[in-house]
Amino acid sequence: MGKLAAAIYGVKLMAKIYKGKFLIPIFAIFPFLLLGCSSAPSIENSGQCTGKIGIARNINLAQFKSQNFGSIGFQKLDLKPYEVVLTFDDGPTEDVTPSIISTLKDNCTNATFFMVGNNIEKNAQIGREVLKSGNSIGLHSYSHLSMQSLDNAAQIEDFEHVRQVAKNAFGNKFAPFYRFPFLKNTDNLIGHANDNGFNIMSVDVIAYDWEVNATSETIINNVLNGLEKNNNSGIVLMHDNQKINIETLPKLLDALKAKNYKIVKLEYRD
Ligand SMILES: [Zn+2]
Structure with a gap:
């Protein structure tokens, strides 16, 4: 009631x-x-966040309109040492996304979710739950095909398709962030996305959470080693369609906190 x-x-x-x-x-x-x-x-004022990793600061990407970030392909986002941005691709999914949302909430922190259009159509309500707890949503194609496998017109069609689907599901509450499937960029779609005010958001650190033999331990090691190689900061790529992350994320957040890493939230406010 x-x-x-x-x-x-x-x-x-x-x-x-x-x-x-x-x-x-x-x-x-x-x-x-x-x-x-x-x-x-x-949550922040209730004392429940004492001792949790929380959020160190927000970066509003509206100040960097149409710029592209992530050292795999682009310039590195201006992060201080020990600052980490968490991102989850390929959702929203019924199996994994709700647990990721709740673990982030329990730790008083947030991530950016790069969603696939056909999953938004299937799980729009879960997508809205992502927003409700303060996370950001970016786009990750409609079809999750490699844009390099499509001709120029089809790339733009796919982009506009996911944009429309996100608009139907979230109104204007998603951010103009786009991540290429498989990080396979095309100049054609970079140009179209930037012309439309989107940031292309690549990554710095890959968790390799989709690998067949991935365990919580290998994923956490991949993230910690990857951060170390990136001057102890970076945008981390994980997936909210990989069940292993249900048990991995709480441990990863603990491991990051133990090493004094801080979480930075990406947002877009005009
Ligand atoms: Zn993906």
Whole structure:
């Protein structure tokens, strides 16, 4: 029951109980007082975040409109040493995404989810849950085909398709970030995306979480070693369609925190 509905219900109930008595006005007001003061404290203020990795700062990419980032293919995002950006590709999925959302929430932190259009169509509600807990959404093609396998017109068609699907599902709440499937860029689509105000977001560190033999340990090692090779900072690529990440993410966040890494959130505010 929503707060307002609860308040109205409370008024009706109390009016029934105290019908005809002078107490009605006092008790009738009480449920509405609750409306003003019953909102839960934000996670950050409640003390539940003490000792959690949290978020060190936000980077608003609106200040870097149409620029492209990630040392695999582009310039490195301006991160300080020990700053990490978490990204999850290929969702939203029923199996994995809800658990990733809840682990991030438990650790008072956020990530950017690069979503595939045909998965947004299947799991739009899960996509909206991603947004609700403060994460950012970028786009990762409609079909997840390599754009290098498509002619110029088909690349743009795929881009516009996922853009429309995201608009249908999220309104204007997704960010103009685009990541190429398999990180296989094409100049044609980089140009079209940049002309439309999108940042191409590549990566610095690959978790290799899709490999057949991937375990939590190999994934965490890949991330920590990758960060070390990138001056101890970078955009990390993981996937929210890989079940192994359900058990890996809590351990990874602990491992990052133990090494004094901090999480930076990417966002887009005009
Ligand atoms: Zn992908």
